[in-house]
Amino acid sequence: MDKHSIDNDIPVAALEGSLKDYTVPVGPDLVARTGGFFDWQDLRRHHGLWPYARSTESAPKTYCSVRTDSGQAVEGVNFASQDYLSLSSHPHLKDVAIEAIKAYGVHSAGSGALLGNTANSLALARKLSDFLEGKEVVLYPTGWSAGFASVQGFVRRDDHVVMDVLTHSCLQEGARAATPNVHQFGHLNCYGLGRRLKQIREKDKQAGILVVTESLFSMHSDVPDFETMRALCDEYGATLLVDCAHDFGAMGRDGLGNLATAGMLDAADVLIGSFSKTFASNGGFVAVKGRAAAEYLKYFSATHTFSNALSPVQAATVSAAVDIVRSPEGAQLRERLMDNILYLRRRMGEAGLQTLGEPSAIVPVRVGQEALGRLVSGLLPRYGAIANLVEYPAVPRGDSRFRFQVMAGHTHEDVDKVVKALSDAMGEGALHVGALSGRVVQAV
Numbered sequence: 001m002d003k004h005s006i007d008n009d010i011p012v013a014a015l016e017g018s019l020k021d022y023t024v025p026v027g028p029d030l031v032a033r034t035g036g037f038f039d040w041q042d043l044r045r046h047h048g049l050w051p052y053a054r055s056t057e058s059a060p061k062t063y064c065s066v067r068t069d070s071g072q073a074v075e076g077v078n079f080a081s082q083d084y085l086s087l088s089s090h091p092h093l094k095d096v097a098i099e100a101i102k103a104y105g106v107h108s109a110g111s112g113a114l115l116g117n118t119a120n121s122l123a124l125a126r127k128l129s130d131f132l133e134g135k136e137v138v139l140y141p142t143g144w145s146a147g148f149a150s151v152q153g154f155v156r157r158d159d160h161v162v163m164d165v166l167t168h169s170c171l172q173e174g175a176r177a178a179t180p181n182v183h184q185f186g187h188l189n190c191y192g193l194g195r196r197l198k199q200i201r202e203k204d205k206q207a208g209i210l211v212v213t214e215s216l217f218s219m220h221s222d223v224p225d226f227e228t229m230r231a232l233c234d235e236y237g238a239t240l241l242v243d244c245a246h247d248f249g250a251m252g253r254d255g256l257g258n259l260a261t262a263g264m265l266d267a268a269d270v271l272i273g274s275f276s277k278t279f280a281s282n283g284g285f286v287a288v289k290g291r292a293a294a295e296y297l298k299y300f301s302a303t304h305t306f307s308n309a310l311s312p313v314q315a316a317t318v319s320a321a322v323d324i325v326r327s328p329e330g331a332q333l334r335e336r337l338m339d340n341i342l343y344l345r346r347r348m349g350e351a352g353l354q355t356l357g358e359p360s361a362i363v364p365v366r367v368g369q370e371a372l373g374r375l376v377s378g379l380l381p382r383y384g385a386i387a388n389l390v391e392y393p394a395v396p397r398g399d400s401r402f403r404f405q406v407m408a409g410h411t412h413e414d415v416d417k418v419v420k421a422l423s424d425a426m427g428e429g430a431l432h433v434g435a436l437s438g439r440v441v442q443a444v
Contacts, residue, residue, distance in 0.1 A: 014043045015371035020393040045070050048378040051389045056081075059089045062409045066386055074381035077417045079404040080388045084250040084361040085333040086409030087280040087321050096320040097313050104312035112139065113298060116309030124310075124319040128285060131256070131322060133265065135287040136294035138301075139310055143245055143274025145303035146284030148174040150241055150272045151210060153286075153301030154293075155179050159208040162196050164188065166219065168243060171212050181207075187220070190228045197236040209238035210270075215258040216247040219395055219403065221357025221364055226264040233269075242268040249278035250337060250361050255325045277361075279321040281314045337361060337408040340415060344406060347419045353426070356401065363404040364390075365422065373400030375429035376422070385421035 022037035044050040053069040060081035066074050087093055100120060110116030121139055128137045140146035147170030155161055155178035163175060165184045175182045183200070185192035193211065200209060211233050213224045226242075233240045247257035259265045275283040286301075288294050298304055310318075324330050344363050345355045356364040367373040370391050377389040380402075391400040402422065 010047045014047050014049050018392045049374040051377040062407055062414055076381055076384040076386045077414045078386045079418050080386045082277045082405055083407050084278045086407045093280050093317055093320050097317050100313040100316035108309040108311050111305055112309040113305045118312040120312045120315035121310050124315045127319055127322050132287050136291050138286045138294050138297045140284045141307050141310055142282055143276055143284035144170040145307055146272050146286050147171050149301030149303045150270050150286045151175050152178045153297045155210055160200050161210045163212040166217055167212050188224050190225050194232050197232055201236050210241055211238045212241045215242050215244040216360055218246050218362050221360045221362045223258050226262050226267050230267040239269045241270040243272050245274035246277055248273045249325045255330055275318045279318045281317045283310045283314050333408040340406050340410045343412055344415045347415055351419050351423045361406045364401045367400045369398055370400050372429050372433050375432055376425045379425035379428055383421035383424050385418045
């Protein structure tokens with residue numbers, strides 16, 4: 001078989017179906033009933049159509065060696081890693097991490113409530129507070145745990161959460177854990193948000209309402225209307241939470257992201273962020289406007305009290321990354337990142353491929369039907385490129401896409417390579433879908 005060819009014997013079942021089909025398995029044996037999902041997953045895996053759970057065999061740089069979860073080794077230009085300013089292999093950060101290990105070891109050995117803090121984590125919290133213009137900062141071991149805590153820590157059973165339908169799973173799970181009163185509004189639809197808030201306040205004048213959005217949505221690369229959302233929260237007595245995981249540090253003149261660019265940094269009552277996209281480490285934070293709220297979170301958000309704190313090496317690494325983000329070097333890295341973003345979007349358009357959303361380090365490129373997306377994802381590494389396929393239910397049915405994640409360290413040559421790889425893989429995948437058109441139906 002030619003290295004770029006597709007198996008002509010792919011069964012229809014490997015091109016149909018979705019994860020959603022297995023969300024609610026049936027049967028009394030909680031363990032045994034997982035078999036249906038595994039059979040479907042393994043069928044895709046066997047035919048090279050399972051693009052998830054890959055592992056890196058080198059640093060996640062702009063060119064990377066990868067192994068699939070079935071053990072196949074591939075390598076190519078890397079647009080699949082979240083390292084927007086290319087700091088994960090920065091020499092200074094590696095030196096800082098080594099020194100932190102020498103001083104503190106590798107483990108925090110406790111939660112933030114029970115001796116898990118270190119001098120490094122306390123210094124990081126102060127540094128982030130200064131960066132965020134005086135907000136009080138609470139640190140968490142992962143960005144997911146910070147997002148979950150930001151809702152679960154404040155919201156109680158009689159309160160209401162009103163969320164953009166596309167908010168991250170950590171926020172949605174935090175809402176479900178806190179209250180049965182969870183409401184969704186259409187993506188970026190401020191009219192729908194206002195209608196929801198009006199309905200809630202007409203029935204309940206006293207309950208708390210938390211409005212939840214993101215400053216950059218990672219599947220669509222789009223941005224909400226912060227000013228209108230703030231006005232609606234003021235009108236109906238609601239609290240505004242903004243998740244800035246994907247733009248904080250990487251976008252904006254000073255690295256403060258889309259909120260600051262819009263002049264609305266103070267609009268968020270609760271601001272959450274992740275270190276794993278820009279700051280070269282696991283971890284996250286919740287920032288609030290007063291110490292009382294911060295202290296409450298430390299003892300009433302489960303993922304702070306009952307999870308081990310950031311390790312000393314993580315805290316030291318993030319702290320050094322914050323210094324770079326705020327320095328002239330950080331400004332130069334953001335300029336290089338945006339240059340790469342705009343160049344990738346332009347080159348994709350010139351190749352006849354459709355990019356979605358607004359310019360950011362996430363460049364979604366539409367594919368369409370799930371069958372085509374899976375075939376292209378299997379082909380892309382054979383053409384020397386690595387990128388992440390996103391399919392239903394993470395995005396609408398029939399609207400699969402590749403989410404290209406751009407780094408400051410990419411070159412225009414890297415961009416040209418990935419555009420050509422995707423164009424070639426799309427062409428071959430479309431031919432194969434055409435040959436199978438009598439057998440393949442739209443994935444459900």
